Amino acid sequence: MKRYKGIFRLIGLYFRVNLASAMEYRGSFLLQAFGMALSNGTFVFFWWIAFQQIGGRIGGYDFNDVMFIWAAASSAFGVSNILFANMNAITRLIVTGELDTFLLQPKDVLMNLLCARTSLSAWGDLAYGFVLMALTHGGDWQAWGMFLISIVIGGLLMTAVSVSAHTFTFYLGDASLIGGMALEFIINFCIYPEGIYRGFVRVLMLSVIPASFIVHIPLKLARSFNIWMLLLLFGVSAIYCFIAYRFFYRGLKRYESGNLIITRM
Amino acid sequence: MKAIRKYGTVLKLSLQNAFVYRSNVIGGLLFYTLFIFVFFNLWRAIYQGGRVAGYSLTQMVWYLCITELVVFGCRSGVFGQMNEDVKSGSIAYQLNRPYHYVFYQFFTALGGMVFNLLVFGTMAIVLGMIMVGPIPGFRLQSLPFVLISGIMGMVLNFFILMALGLTAFRMEENFAFYLIYQKLVFMLGMFIPVEFLPGWLRDIARFLPFSYVAWAPARLAVAFSWELFIEVFPVQVLWAVIAFFIAMAMYRFGVSGIQAHGG
Numbered sequence: 001m002k003r004y005k006g007i008f009r010l011i012g013l014y015f016r017v018n019l020a021s022a023m024e025y026r027g028s029f030l031l032q033a034f035g036m037a038l039s040n041g042t043f044v045f046f047w048w049i050a051f052q053q054i055g056g057r058i059g060g061y062d063f064n065d066v067m068f069i070w071a072a073a074s075s076a077f078g079v080s081n082i083l084f085a086n087m088n089a090i091t092r093l094i095v096t097g098e099l100d101t102f103l104l105q106p107k108d109v110l111m112n113l114l115c116a117r118t119s120l121s122a123w124g125d126l127a128y129g130f131v132l133m134a135l136t137h138g139g140d141w142q143a144w145g146m147f148l149i150s151i152v153i154g155g156l157l158m159t160a161v162s163v164s165a166h167t168f169t170f171y172l173g174d175a176s177l178i179g180g181m182a183l184e185f186i187i188n189f190c191i192y193p194e195g196i197y198r199g200f201v202r203v204l205m206l207s208v209i210p211a212s213f214i215v216h217i218p219l220k221l222a223r224s225f226n227i228w229m230l231l232l233l234f235g236v237s238a239i240y241c242f243i244a245y246r247f248f249y250r251g252l253k254r255y256e257s258g259n260l261i262i263t264r265m
Numbered sequence: 266m267k268a269i270r271k272y273g274t275v276l277k278l279s280l281q282n283a284f285v286y287r288s289n290v291i292g293g294l295l296f297y298t299l300f301i302f303v304f305f306n307l308w309r310a311i312y313q314g315g316r317v318a319g320y321s322l323t324q325m326v327w328y329l330c331i332t333e334l335v336v337f338g339c340r341s342g343v344f345g346q347m348n349e350d351v352k353s354g355s356i357a358y359q360l361n362r363p364y365h366y367v368f369y370q371f372f373t374a375l376g377g378m379v380f381n382l383l384v385f386g387t388m389a390i391v392l393g394m395i396m397v398g399p400i401p402g403f404r405l406q407s408l409p410f411v412l413i414s415g416i417m418g419m420v421l422n423f424f425i426l427m428a429l430g431l432t433a434f435r436m437e438e439n440f441a442f443y444l445i446y447q448k449l450v451f452m453l454g455m456f457i458p459v460e461f462l463p464g465w466l467r468d469i470a471r472f473l474p475f476s477y478v479a480w481a482p483a484r485l486a487v488a489f490s491w492e493l494f495i496e497v498f499p500v501q502v503l504w505a506v507i508a509f510f511i512a513m514a515m516y517r518f519g520v521s522g523i524q525a526h527g528g
Binding site: 025034038042045049050053054181184185193195197198 | 292
């Protein structure tokens with residue numbers, strides 16, 4: 001219990017420091033966040049056009065369903081990149097030897113390295129999800145409840161996927177391509193209706209690339225709540241995160257320092 | 266003549282570089298395949314066997330293969346390069362070299378774009394044929410004109426991105442401009458054909474440069490006609506020339522304010 005409290009305290013501390021750092025350049029921070037939100041907003045335009053042309057459902061989803069999965073995916077991505085932005089840099093840290101810094105500190109290595117950086121534009125992703133939910137789901141408290149749950153679960157799962165992919169660097173030497181592809185896969189599977197995919201891809205979305213657990217199952221729960229499905233959601237997410245965590249530490253055993261001297265500022 | 270030889274050498278070196286480091290495109294090809302796969306699934310669900318706004322599913326898939334080829338496959342890193350050069354100050358080292366910075370960047374990028382056009386173009390054809398088969402009614406005689414339009418789209422895209430990148434001379438943070446431009450190209454032709462747009466927006470889009478980056482060559486590829494080529498190609502050339510002059514003006518305006526410090 002003490003260990004988990006320490007981890008949460010570390011995340012909280014890094015969050016405050018990174019936010020304070022971002023606020024030093026307020027204009028830049030707001031411009032990046034706003035730009036990202038605006039960028040995400042263009043997809044609303046696409047879906048509005050698509051539903052206008054079709055006049056029915058696409059992949060089993062209506063316009064509000066698509067807005068839910070977009071809002072959940074966007075905010076989950078935002079949360080993971082605000083808190084754990086270094087998930088995208090794990091390969092670089094391993095290859096350049098910058099991992100040494102984190103090995104020498106008396107904190108959980110993985111959590112320490114994940115939290116050490118934040119992404120300013122991710123605040124735009126986070127805010128965008130809330131704005132989209134407010135515009136499309138208004139006072140639907142069931143939808144809001146599942147949206148908030150999916151942000152937490154989605155943020156953790158996206159981080160876990162990225163960590164797992166980049167961990168292959170310990171085995172392959174450079175897994176930046178695998179890491180990039182994994183994140184791209186999960187984003188692309190999250191932002192489109194589940195029903196457009198068939199067969200093997202659907203299996204993939206329920207296993208290796210858990211996009212269904214990030215947005216599609218929360219949407220099902222938002223439309224028709226089922227306690228067992230909710231428990232399944234929590235359980236599978238916890239197992240996935242645990243496996244990613246253990247996989248990283250197993251890979252870490254193969255790490256050899258390059259004796260690089262670096263300064264963390 | 267000297268200038269042609271000079272920039273021709275830059276282009277040749279850039280092409281050689283692209284061929285030597287050809288494995289760098291593997292990642293791009295994988296991403297390209299993923300995008301086309303996702304879009305194919307999406308549009309198959311949207312179409313459900315019918316036609317939308319004058320496009321069949323086959324035409325739509327090929328349309329996306331071409332637009333992704335032009336915008337994603339043949340992209341250059343000029344925006345990031347401009348930012349890096351200006352913010353790091355390394356642009357100052359290039360000012361006293363015997364070439365014009367804008368032309369140098371263009372011909373350096375052109376080598377990579379030509380190589381990518383060959384590689385990603387082949388992938389586009391393979392994916393299109395596997396997913397939906399050949400374009401109905403496509404004639405090989407139209408291919409050179411589609412290619413010319415595609416290259417003009419790439420040139421237009423390059424100079425707009427260069428102009429946006431050169432805003433780094435005056436702005437601390439200019440990434441938002443890139444995002445907005447990227448999404449305008451995305452929504453006005455790359456992901457949605459102009460024909461899908463509401464009438465009022467379609468008319469506006471025809472007067473803006475964004476749809477001439479991707480929509481023009483893709484539309485020519487899936488439904489070529491001489492009338493369409495005569496309608497869109499001159500507009501592409503016009504916008505490319507305007508974008509070139511804007512990039513030149515941004516460069517001159519930016520360079521005039523450079524202060525170099527020793528050290």
